[in-house]
Amino acid sequence: MQTESSPPSDEEIVRQVLDGNVNAFEILLNRYKPLVFGVARRHVPISETEEMAQEIVIRAYQSLPNFKGRGSFKKWLSAIATRACCDFWRKRYRSRENPMSSLSDDHREWLERVLADQSGASFEEQTGRQEAREVLDWAMGHLSPEERIIIELVYLEGRTGREAAEMTGWSVANVKIRSYRARKKLQKLLTTAMEAEA
Amino acid sequence: MKPTVNLNHPRLKNAFRQAHADKAAVDESGGELAGPRWEISVMRQIRVLDPLKSKPAFFELLEPMVWRLAPVTAALIIALATMLFQMNFSADVEMTALAMNDPVAFSIIEPLGN
Secondary structure, three states, X not given: OHHHHOOOOHHHHHHHHHOOOHHHHHHHXXXXXXXXXXHHHHHOOHHHHHHHXXXXXXXXXXXXXXXXXXXXXXHHHHHHHHHHHHHHHHXXXXXOOOOOOOOOHHHHHHHHHHHHOOOOOOOOHHHHHHHHHHHHHHHHOOOOHHHHHHHXXXXXXXXXXXXXXXXXXXXXXXXXXXXXXXXXXXXXXXXHHHHHHO | OOOOOOOOOHHHHHHHHHHHHHHHHHHHHOHHHHOHHXXXXXXXXXXXXXXXXXXXXXXXXXXXXXHHHHHHHHHHHHHHHHHHHXXXXXXXXXXXXXXXXXXXXXHHHHHHOO
């Protein structure tokens, strides 16, 4: 009785889809929609989220024959989503024509204030967030797609090397090297931007 | 004194992490972005795609092996190249060139040591 009412597992649904029941995929779509949108929102601009989420779902569907069921479907899907976002930036960088502008004076001031740590605990909470996002977007725009993804996963989301490796498809050692280099580059970028004013 | 940015500075790290987390947090309020219209559109696209192959093709099965074997192949090439040079490969090339320039003289005179 209990087994009849329990929802089908991800593996069962995948099997059904592979056996030709395409409509069964809708169950997975509903189940993992928040995850797909979550990844897309974190890694691509907000205006591109819906399209990116669609791209991720279609990629996942097309890759279903490669899902071996060894790990969880959630992890497998997260990896596909992360790689799709990395591909998004590769395409975006190829079509980018104008070099990015330099950091504005307001942003430099914000950086200085944050690093000087002179403000109190309630330091311009809202304005600070807005400026943090803008500075971050500016800096990320100067990183390669791979550096961007690794900074987001490891530095900004606090994922371990193993988790980031699973999501990107790189080895743990590769993740550590890329992460180290990307952080150095980001640090240099921000330092140079501050020096420009000093 | 030149300013330096330390990415591990707690305030900076927190500010950046918060800014990044805010992007995903919009998801909670932005349910309308991914409404039924979006799902219908995605499923429509999926239905028009070619049926999925449950078994990958033979060459697709070999694909992961290619990259795993790449370092072994590279090492093998280097080892073979080293062996070739140690076997005085350049002398053989010179001999071949001599034989090709004057095949008759080479074949008769050279073995006689003249």
